[in-house]
Amino acid sequence: xxxxxxxxxxxxxxxxxxxxxxxxxxxxxxxxxxxxxxxxxxxxxxxxxxxxxxxxxxxxxxxxxxxxxxxxxxxxxxxxx
Amino acid sequence: xxxxxxxxxxxxxxxxxxxxxxxxxxxxxxxxxxxxxxxxxxxxxxxxxxxxxxxxxxxxxxxxxxxxxxxxxxxxxxxxx
Amino acid sequence: xxxxxxxxxxxxxxxxxxxxxxxxxxxxxxxxxxxxxxxxxxxxxxxxxxxxxxxxxxxxxxxxxxxxxxxxxxxxxxxxxxxxxxxxxxxxxxxxxxxxxxxxxxxxxxxxxxxxxxxxxxxxxxxxxxxxxxxxxxxxxx
Amino acid sequence: xxxxxxxxxxxxxxxxxxxxxxxxxxxxxxxxxxxxxxxxxxxxxxxxxxxxxxxxxxxxxxxxxxxxxxxxxxxxxxxxxxxxxxxxxxxxxxxxxxxxxxxxxxxxxxxxxxxxxxxxxxxxxxxxxxxxxxxxxxxxxx
Numbered sequence: 499x500x501x502x503x504x505x506x507x508x509x510x511x512x513x514x515x516x517x518x519x520x521x522x523x524x525x526x527x528x529x530x531x532x533x534x535x536x537x538x539x540x541x542x543x544x545x546x547x548x549x550x551x552x553x554x555x556x557x558x559x560x561x562x563x564x565x566x567x568x569x570x571x572x573x574x575x576x577x578x579x
Numbered sequence: 580x581x582x583x584x585x586x587x588x589x590x591x592x593x594x595x596x597x598x599x600x601x602x603x604x605x606x607x608x609x610x611x612x613x614x615x616x617x618x619x620x621x622x623x624x625x626x627x628x629x630x631x632x633x634x635x636x637x638x639x640x641x642x643x644x645x646x647x648x649x650x651x652x653x654x655x656x657x658x659x660x
Numbered sequence: 661x662x663x664x665x666x667x668x669x670x671x672x673x674x675x676x677x678x679x680x681x682x683x684x685x686x687x688x689x690x691x692x693x694x695x696x697x698x699x700x701x702x703x704x705x706x707x708x709x710x711x712x713x714x715x716x717x718x719x720x721x722x723x724x725x726x727x728x729x730x731x732x733x734x735x736x737x738x739x740x741x742x743x744x745x746x747x748x749x750x751x752x753x754x755x756x757x758x759x760x761x762x763x764x765x766x767x768x769x770x771x772x773x774x775x776x777x778x779x780x781x782x783x784x785x786x787x788x789x790x791x792x793x794x795x796x797x798x799x800x801x802x
Numbered sequence: 803x804x805x806x807x808x809x810x811x812x813x814x815x816x817x818x819x820x821x822x823x824x825x826x827x828x829x830x831x832x833x834x835x836x837x838x839x840x841x842x843x844x845x846x847x848x849x850x851x852x853x854x855x856x857x858x859x860x861x862x863x864x865x866x867x868x869x870x871x872x873x874x875x876x877x878x879x880x881x882x883x884x885x886x887x888x889x890x891x892x893x894x895x896x897x898x899x900x901x902x903x904x905x906x907x908x909x910x911x912x913x914x915x916x917x918x919x920x921x922x923x924x925x926x927x928x929x930x931x932x933x934x935x936x937x938x939x940x941x942x943x944x
């Protein structure tokens with residue numbers, strides 16, 4: 499079953515994707531699979547082990563299933579402060 | 580040989596002495612002896628082990644001999660900050 | 661009032677400090693991060709901070725609430741700049757009021773460390789040499 | 803300009819902080835001591851700080867010079883109030899600028915500890931109950 503997601507990109511992921519957000523229709527069973535799909539499409543160099551994932555503005559787990567209509571964000575290593 | 584000193588008191592020592600400074604003519608061989616003399620006179624309760632001593636605005640040693648005309652201060656435990 | 665905020669304009673730390681004044685508190689510790697004119701041996705012109713705003717605000721608020729639980733403090737605040745910054749600009753401010761200085765220092769240090777490691781904010785540095793780049797420090801295991 | 807000063811009137815920390823601004827510095831740590839409305843279980847009305855001024859200024863200056871030697875910091879300042887203070891008043895301010903936060907925090911903590919243990923300043927507390935007294939903490943061995 500495929501789901502429609504809004505994907506948001508920040509920092510170097512946004513530069514690599516060339517957009518700040520996009521709509522994705524995916525059959526990936528979990529968020530790890532969603533990232534793998536987008537990594538292949540955009541050539542992201544950051545491995546999943548260096549990222550965190552958030553859904554609808556809260557941290558989520560890579561094994562969570564993507565929810566229809568949700569906003570998914572991949573969080574590169576942070577560098578505030 | 581006796582020497583003339585100006586002695587300055589602070590905090591509880593000043594309260595106990597009843598004056599902020601006084602002139603002392605003393606034959607004590609060292610600053611420890613000067614304090615002992617004044618302790619007997621004013622009834623200071625602070626033991627010498629809890630004090631520091633300063634001469635002319637710099638810390639000194641208890642075994643230093645009093646110098647003619649110098650200013651001697653006994654420093655109770657401090658409580659700034 | 662939230663304890664954590666993002667600011668897209670320069671801000672003055674004085675009113676943030678004033679908001680923490682408390683007659684029960686004997687100690688106040690503050691930390692500020694300033695934009696240095698160099699980093700890792702390279703001359704820096706300025707930088708841009710980008711945030712995932714909704715999540716950064718939530719995560720920042722969680723960090724300050726956790727600090728109030730973990731340490732014997734009265735209150736704490738943090739403001740982090742986003743947008744364009746020049747060298748010398750204030751990038752982040754943390755302030756903590758407490759009964760005693762041990763807790764004030766420990767909590768202030770803990771908050772800035774957690775903010776740096778957990779809040780989704782990214783630094784894009786511009787170098788005097790003309791290039792620029794995102795800082796994505798490789799995560800270390802805890 | 804001296805790094806350590808006594809002030810017999812209320813002072814504003816903002817210009818002290820500004821004096822430490824430095825484009826080479828990425829970190830700034832500050833500590834403030836405030837007059838609490840209680841101490842050792844007793845309600846406090848206010849206090850008076852007395853200093854042996856000549857020696858306090860010398861010893862304070864030595865502490866700040868030592869801090870600049872011991873820690874990887876750019877600069878440091880400390881101002882300590884003397885005279886009459888009410889609860890909530892600022893009693894002492896320490897500020898440190900440094901390349902990185904480890905040194906800024908460590909030096910700031912070290913300075914306030916040394917000031918409290920070495921500078922000839924004494925606190926005379928007035929209690930709500932009507933009495934008052936000098937604080938002469940028993941020295942501990944190092």
